[in-house]
Amino acid sequence: MRTAGRVRALGAALALTLLGAVGCSDGGDGDDGRITLDFLSLAWQTESVEANKALVEEWNAANPDVRVRYVQGSWDNIHDHLLTSFEGGEAPDIIHNDASDLTDFANGGYLADLTGLLPDELRADVPEAAWSTTEYDGGIYGVPFLQEPRVLVVNSALLEESGARVPTPEDPWSWAEFEEASAAMTRDSDGDGEAETYGVAWSMKEPVTQTVNLALSTGGEVFTREDGKNVVRYDAADSSVAALINRQVHEDGTAASSSLGMSGSDTLPGFYDGRYAMLPLNFSFRQQVAQQAPDGFDWTVLPMPSGGEEHGLAQGVAPQTLSVAEDSDHQQAAADFVSFVTEPAHQVDLALGDWMLPTSERALADPALATEEYGWRTGTRIAGELRPSPVLGVRGYPEWKDKIATPALQEYYSGAIDLDKLRGKLTGDGQRILDRYQR
Numbered sequence: 001m002r003t004a005g006r007v008r009a010l011g012a013a014l015a016l017t018l019l020g021a022v023g024c025s026d027g028g029d030g031d032d033g034r035i036t037l038d039f040l041s042l043a044w045q046t047e048s049v050e051a052n053k054a055l056v057e058e059w060n061a062a063n064p065d066v067r068v069r070y071v072q073g074s075w076d077n078i079h080d081h082l083l084t085s086f087e088g089g090e091a092p093d094i095i096h097n098d099a100s101d102l103t104d105f106a107n108g109g110y111l112a113d114l115t116g117l118l119p120d121e122l123r124a125d126v127p128e129a130a131w132s133t134t135e136y137d138g139g140i141y142g143v144p145f146l147q148e149p150r151v152l153v154v155n156s157a158l159l160e161e162s163g164a165r166v167p168t169p170e171d172p173w174s175w176a177e178f179e180e181a182s183a184a185m186t187r188d189s190d191g192d193g194e195a196e197t198y199g200v201a202w203s204m205k206e207p208v209t210q211t212v213n214l215a216l217s218t219g220g221e222v223f224t225r226e227d228g229k230n231v232v233r234y235d236a237a238d239s240s241v242a243a244l245i246n247r248q249v250h251e252d253g254t255a256a257s258s259s260l261g262m263s264g265s266d267t268l269p270g271f272y273d274g275r276y277a278m279l280p281l282n283f284s285f286r287q288q289v290a291q292q293a294p295d296g297f298d299w300t301v302l303p304m305p306s307g308g309e310e311h312g313l314a315q316g317v318a319p320q321t322l323s324v325a326e327d328s329d330h331q332q333a334a335a336d337f338v339s340f341v342t343e344p345a346h347q348v349d350l351a352l353g354d355w356m357l358p359t360s361e362r363a364l365a366d367p368a369l370a371t372e373e374y375g376w377r378t379g380t381r382i383a384g385e386l387r388p389s390p391v392l393g394v395r396g397y398p399e400w401k402d403k404i405a406t407p408a409l410q411e412y413y414s415g416a417i418d419l420d421k422l423r424g425k426l427t428g429d430g431q432r433i434l435d436r437y438q439r
Contacts, residue, residue: 142321213316301375316389396437
């Protein structure tokens with residue numbers, strides 16, 4: 001993961017070339033009568049790429065009449081790449097993406113409805129909460145197979161020294177306890193008003209997804225439906241966690257203001273040096289910590305705080321998905337490959353390769369994911385609390401995110417605007433964008 005930027009940049013260039021070279025219009029059937037399907041994979045970590053390629057090889061060995069061709073893509077600009085390939089009639093048959101990117105493609109008629117093309121065993125093994133992330137207007141436009149919650153990656157020594165209670169998925173911190181623990185782990189040894197160690201570093205270079213998804217823990221939704229239309233709201237429940245972050249940075253001094261412009265990876269050197277005690281990060285970041293942490297550095301994985309008994313450990317997720325292009329000449333064969341890749345044992349392999357969680361309930365019960373090492377068990381124990389991200393199914397969300405929410409939240413977290421102005425931007429300017437998609 002240390003080379004993520006370089007790998008993704010190279011992948012983006014490669015994907016652009018390959019997407020123009022192969023696709024549904026490739027012919028589908030070779031001279032020997034075999035079906036050939038193109039599988040666009042966005043796997044980028046070495047272990048994940050190897051796991052995906054191994055599944056393609058296993059499929060091809062067992063299905064000589066339906067050959068799958070692995071096409072390496074990239075998460076960078078995947079929406080634009082796919083849109084170009086769809087409109088040009090060059091889309092791959094099988095498409096790896098995430099649920100937040102399916103709405104516009106499903107509404108545009110670019111993705112096949114998988115209802116009736118998937119085996120009952122797969123439908124039953126994946127919870128309805130996960131399926132709902134890929135369902136639109138009564139159709140299923142992707143199979144959700146990997147997901148990742150946000151967790152706290154914590155310096156074990158600083159946690160122990162603070163005297164704070166160690167939370168578990170069964171008995172997590174409340175948000176108030178989290179604030180107290182952050183204060184207990186903040187150190188200003190020389191009394192100059194500048195902390196040597198901050199209790200937490202919130203990486204807010206891309207603030208929207210985590211702000212929206214964590215709002216579920218306090219009963220927020222951000223996006224709701226009124227009279228059949230998507231509406232943005234940002235009342236006290238929606239803004240509670242955002243207000244807490246702002247308070248930690250600008251009032252309590254328990255969160256580092258310097259981290260607000262950072263990505264998750266940017267905060268890791270300060271974490272290893274003891275400058276930050278806790279990092280709220282996506283679950284897959286554990287791999288980077290495991291590979292990079294100095295010898296002898298002791299760290300642990302804790303659940304994010306709870307909003308109370310009513311909301312538990314709820315947070316929003318947008319699972320990674322596998323879809324079939326509407327233009328594919330062999331939709332059933334493509335769906336059969338998707339079903340093969342998402343079998344429980346294969347989901348375990350893919351989850352281990354990506355350091356994420358499978359959606360399959362049978363896969364989550366696999367002993368390989370029950371180990372305490374690297375926090376795997378913490379992840380599997382909170383998997384049942386995950387909810388569909390509020391952004392799913394909201395047409396116009398990408399534009400709302402890029403043009404309105406990202407700059408507005410960055411201004412708010414930096415202290416440039418207050419909560420009322422933030423609310424006005426998200427719900428006023430933002431609603432006008434959504435309305436254009438709902439006329």
